[in-house]
Amino acid sequence: MARQKKSKQKIDPSIWVILIGGLMLLVAVVVLVIQAQQPAQSAVATQNPFIPYKEVERVAVQDAKAAYDAGTAVFVDVRGDELYNIGHIPGAISIADTEMETRFTELDPNAWIITYCT
Numbered sequence: 001m002a003r004q005k006k007s008k009q010k011i012d013p014s015i016w017v018i019l020i021g022g023l024m025l026l027v028a029v030v031v032l033v034i035q036a037q038q039p040a041q042s043a044v045a046t047q048n049p050f051i052p053y054k055e056v057e058r059v060a061v062q063d064a065k066a067a068y069d070a071g072t073a074v075f076v077d078v079r080g081d082e083l084y085n086i087g088h089i090p091g092a093i094s095i096a097d098t099e100m101e102t103r104f105t106e107l108d109p110n111a112w113i114i115t116y117c118t
Helices: 013-037 061-070 081-086 097-106
Strands: 073-077 112-116
Touching: 061 073, 061 112
Parallel strands: 073 112
Antiparallel strands: none
């Protein structure tokens, strides 16, 4: 009796490309779903670690713009008069950071005070 040879069928290489591509797509979808479920990192977490006054809460640009538009915050430019005179947020008060200890009483302690230096 003659032995039958088992023939090995080769898988077409294009099938491998499709399988690997599908797997990569599946991994990408899982990563995106996981990221969408996690809360966004705050701006504070991504800030420069050498920034001074880490205990002072930072305000996101979008929140500052909303407060400006609504008139719910007082903006204080801490750069000094020379730079303030070159340009500043309309309605902002100029109190240089070097003068803050002596002039902070000019500000309403119940107001939302947003300081900026750029």
